[in-house]
Amino acid sequence: xxxxxxxxxxxxxxxxxxxxxxxxxxxxxxxxxxxxxxxxxxxxxxxxxxxxxxxxxxxxxxxxxxxxxxxxxxxxxxxxxxxxxxxxxxxxxxxxxxxxxxxxxxxxxxxxxxxxxxxxxxxxxxxxxxxxxxxxxxxxxxxxxxxxxxxxxxxxxxxxxxxxxxxxxxxxxxxxxxxxxxxxxxxxxxxxxxxxxxxxxxxxxxxxxxxxxxxxxxxxxxxxxxxxxxxxxxxxxxxxxxxxxxxxxxxxxxxxxxxxxxxxxxxxxxxxxxxxxxxxxxxxxxxxxxxxxxxxxxxxxxxxxxxxxxx
Numbered sequence: 001x002x003x004x005x006x007x008x009x010x011x012x013x014x015x016x017x018x019x020x021x022x023x024x025x026x027x028x029x030x031x032x033x034x035x036x037x038x039x040x041x042x043x044x045x046x047x048x049x050x051x052x053x054x055x056x057x058x059x060x061x062x063x064x065x066x067x068x069x070x071x072x073x074x075x076x077x078x079x080x081x082x083x084x085x086x087x088x089x090x091x092x093x094x095x096x097x098x099x100x101x102x103x104x105x106x107x108x109x110x111x112x113x114x115x116x117x118x119x120x121x122x123x124x125x126x127x128x129x130x131x132x133x134x135x136x137x138x139x140x141x142x143x144x145x146x147x148x149x150x151x152x153x154x155x156x157x158x159x160x161x162x163x164x165x166x167x168x169x170x171x172x173x174x175x176x177x178x179x180x181x182x183x184x185x186x187x188x189x190x191x192x193x194x195x196x197x198x199x200x201x202x203x204x205x206x207x208x209x210x211x212x213x214x215x216x217x218x219x220x221x222x223x224x225x226x227x228x229x230x231x232x233x234x235x236x237x238x239x240x241x242x243x244x245x246x247x248x249x250x251x252x253x254x255x256x257x258x259x260x261x262x263x264x265x266x267x268x269x270x271x272x273x274x275x276x277x278x279x280x281x282x283x284x285x286x287x288x289x290x291x292x293x294x295x296x297x298x299x300x301x302x303x304x305x306x307x308x309x310x311x
Contacts, residue, residue, distance in 0.1 A: 002178075002303050005165055006188035009133065010092055010113055011066045013037030014299055016178075017115075017136070017167060018291075019192025020070020020094055021144065021277070022046075023266040024203045027055045029291070031062030032200035036292040040067040041094060049080045056088045066091040068115075073098025086110040094136065097145065101130040115167070117190075119147025124158045124166075135162065136190050139170030143193055143279040146170075146221060146231050152184070159185030173281035175301020182306065193279040194298075199290045204269035208288070210235075210276055216283035226254050233276040237261060 006015040016038040018025065022045035030040030042059060044052045052069065059067050069090050071081050074097040082103040085093055093100075093107060095116040100107075107114050108131070117136045118124045124135050137158040139151025147154075151170040159166045168181035169190035181189045195201055197208045210233055220234045222241035225248070232238055237257070244253055258275065265274025289297070 002182075002299050002306070004182075004187040006134070006167065009165070010039055010068075012039050014295055015167075015188030016295060016298070017041060017068075017094070017188065017190040018195055019142075019169070019190055020044075020068075020096070021192050021196070022072070023263050024196065024201065025070065026202055027058035027062060029195060029198065029201045030055075030067045031059045032198065032291040033195065033295070034059075034063045034065040034067045036290075036295045037065075038291075038295050039092060040065075041070050041092075042067065043070045043072075044075070044078075044081045045070075045072050046075050046077070049077055049084055052081055053084055053088060056085070056090060068092030068094055068113075070094045070096065071100075072096055073100060079103075082106070085112065099126070099130070100132070104131050117169070118158065119149065119154070121154075121157050121161045124162050128162045128164050132164065134165040134167060134187075136167045136169050137186070138190070139168075140221075140231070141171030141280040142169055143219070143231050143277040143282075146229050152180075155181065155184040155186055171279060171281050173279075173284045175298045175303075175305055177281070178298055178302035179305040182302070191298075193281050194285055194294055195291065196278065197285055197288050198294055199288060203266050206269035206271045207265055207274075207276055210271045211278050211282050211285055212287070214278065214282035214285070216280070219278060219280050219282060223254060223258075226251055230275070230277065231279060233271075233278050233282065235274075235276060236272045237275060 004015040014037040018033040020041040020043040022043045025043035033040035092113045114132045115134045137155045140146040155168045165187040167188045168186035173194045261275035264270040265276045
C-alpha cells in the first residue's frame with residue numbers, strides 16, 4: 001500500500017485529504033472519508049460557530065478516526081472557530097484565505113496539526129517560518145478560489161523551497177494524478193471534485209449531475225478582475241459575471257450577483273444561477289461511488305502506475 005510520512009503525521013491509512021469545500025464538506029462527507037482511511041475535513045467557511053461545533057460532534061459519532069476542520073481566515077468568525085476547534089479536540093486544521101500565524105501557538109498547545117493551503121512559493125516559505133506542520137500546494141486547476149500557477153508548476157517549486165511536507169492539490173481525480181503528485185515530490189494529495197459525487201456527499205443531486213456531465217472545457221474562472229478568481233462550471237451565472245468583467249463593472253455589482261450563489265447551487269440545486277464550484281478534473285469524474293471505493297480505486301491505480309514507472 002502506498003504510504004508516506006503524511007500517514008504517520010496525522011494517523012491515516014492513505015495519504016489523501018478531502019478538500020474543505022464550503023457549504024458541502026460536512027460531517028457526512030468528512031466521516032466517510034476518514035472511515036475510508038483518508039482525512040475527512042469539515043468546512044467552517046462563514047457558517048455559525050455553533051453549526052461547526054455541531055458538525056464536529058456529529059463526525060465524532062460517525063467515526064473514531066482523525067478528521068480536520070478547514071478555517072477560512074477571512075471569515076468574520078475565524079477567531080471563534082479557531083478557539084472552538086481547540087475546545088473540541090480537533091486533530092488537524094487546514095486553512096485558506098489568510099495567514100494562520102496568530103493562532104498557531106494556541107493550536108500547537110492543543111496538539112493540532114496545522115496545514116495551510118498555499119498558491120505560491122513565497123507563501124509556502126512564510127507558512128514554514130510561522131511553524132506549520134505541512135502545506136497544501138494548490139494549483140489553479142482546482143475548483144473554488146484559485147491562484148495563478150498550475151499544480152504541475154507549483155508543487156515541485158514548493159517542494160524545493162521548504163523542508164516541511166508538501167501535499168499536492170488541484171486537478172487530481174484518479175490514480176494517475178496521485179502518482180504524478182508523488183513524482184513531483186509531494187507526500188500526499190488533497191482531492192475535492194471527485195468527492196463531490198460520492199454517495200456520502202450531501203450536496204444537491206443537481207450539482208452532482210452537473211459535475212458528472214461536465215466535459216474537459218466546461219469550467220471557467222470568474223472574478224479575475226476583482227482579485228478574487230473562482231473556478232466554477234459554466235452556466236448562466238458565469239456568463240453574467242463575464243459580462244460584468246467586459247463592462248468593467250464596479251465591485252459592488254460583482255458582490256450583488258455572487259451573493260448567496262454557492263448555497264443556491266449546493267443546497268437548493270440551482271445550477272443555472274448558482275455557483276457550481278468544481279475543478280478542471282470534473283471532465284474525468286463520470287460515476288457515483290462511495291468514498292471508500294473512490295479512495296481504494298485511486299490508490300490501487302497509483303500503485304500500479306508507480307510500479308510500472310519503477311520497472
